[in-house]
Amino acid sequence: MNTGTDRVKRGMAEMQKGGVIMDVVNAEQAKIAEEAGAVAVMALERVPSDIRAAGGVARMADPRIVEEVMNAVTIPVMAKARIGHIVEARVLEAMGVDYLDESEVLTPADEEYHLLKSDYTVPFVCGCRDIGEAARRIGEGASMLRTKGEPGTGNIVEAVRHMRKVNAQVRKLVHMSEDEVMTEARNHGAPFEVLMQIRKEGKLPVVNFAAGGIATPADAALMMELGADGVFVGSGIFKSDNPAKFARAIVEATTHYQDYKLIAELSKELGEPMKGLEISKIAPESRMQERGW
């Protein structure tokens, strides 16, 4: 019996496809998420919009919170470690967390090096904005990708940009002749072998979810339409007026993302969504997507 193989780690993400992964900060929220049909929960100390508002250094959640969430639900539990923070990642792995997010939502611990994720038994998800970043993270051993988007803003524009960009670059790569791939690798700072694999298979070798700014059922459906394998919803759900209803609506809109009448029904009277932030109003140095490389 072999544990921690690529197939087992990537396969876990495959099982999440077509689903919604929800940020939660306590056991009660985790239960609401599970009841609404979330495929997994992300256990956090604060949701991204609160992290943004609080400022200061954002770190791994208190293990007590992660533990409470793990005890509260039977669906998989994910947790975030700071970029490059080997010990936070090892601690969460030792606790038995099902998936780690090496996340730009937290303050990076290392501005030069990401984690060598192939070293871990626990699988990792990482953010990406383009094929270069996607391929670098895969090269380090990430088993799942997500768009970076701009977390905690309730503004979908960055997630759309990142999903479209990665998919367009994959399409371009697939149609390239083999002797052009090395130059493409150089231009994107991407590992050549990973690009060759993407070219051969016609798609990324791991699942790619949408994340960062999804605030409504229509936003979730839009990301599915653009080719996301599933969605992460951070601040959107538990910052809304009726989290249980909102969570159910997001789940259904993700499943039936091309059923527009249904999405209209789901979107009725959901109450005020989170207020949202215009990206140009966020100073470049405060943009979470610029963290990591």
Next chain:
Amino acid sequence: MTKIGVLGLQGAVREHVRSIEENGAEAVVVKWPEQLDELDGLILPGGESTTMRRLIDRYSFMEPLRAFGESGRPMFGTCAGLILLAGEVVGYAEPHLGLMNIAVERNSFGRQKESFEADLMIKDVADDYNAVFIRAPHIVSAGEGTEVLAECDGRIVAARDRHYLGCSFHPELTDDHRITGYFIGMAEQAKASLANS
């Protein structure tokens, strides 16, 4: 051509479709109950069983799925799909579909870090099958008439009860399409005998 549906509410739907097509059958992604009518067999894929159950309830799939099984048309559950099919889920008062004469236990090998690959012998299917187990359930007991097809570490991981087939691993995650082929064989036989009855 034999038409096999894959319940497409959540999970590894696309991979099952590929595996069905590799076996030369036609695949249909099932998102609504009325699509069940045209099928010769149905696969309940891997994914999150609690999520699938919520969506089954939400879109009134429960009775149509039970009726599908009771019509004699084969069903194949992998991992979460096995949990949906089982007659008993350990620790829960009620099963989901409750069609297959087995009891299963969820996440019985542990959390994700305990997920694994192993080589299995699957009766009537393969002597050398590389199986991928992800937060997998296992079959705690097989009821009367249920045939055990594979075991791993002393636990039952694949079984067949009449026209119901279930396994705790994920055939859709590998390029080995033999167990899907076995299921399509079951669907073809059922189709022939239902046509004659």
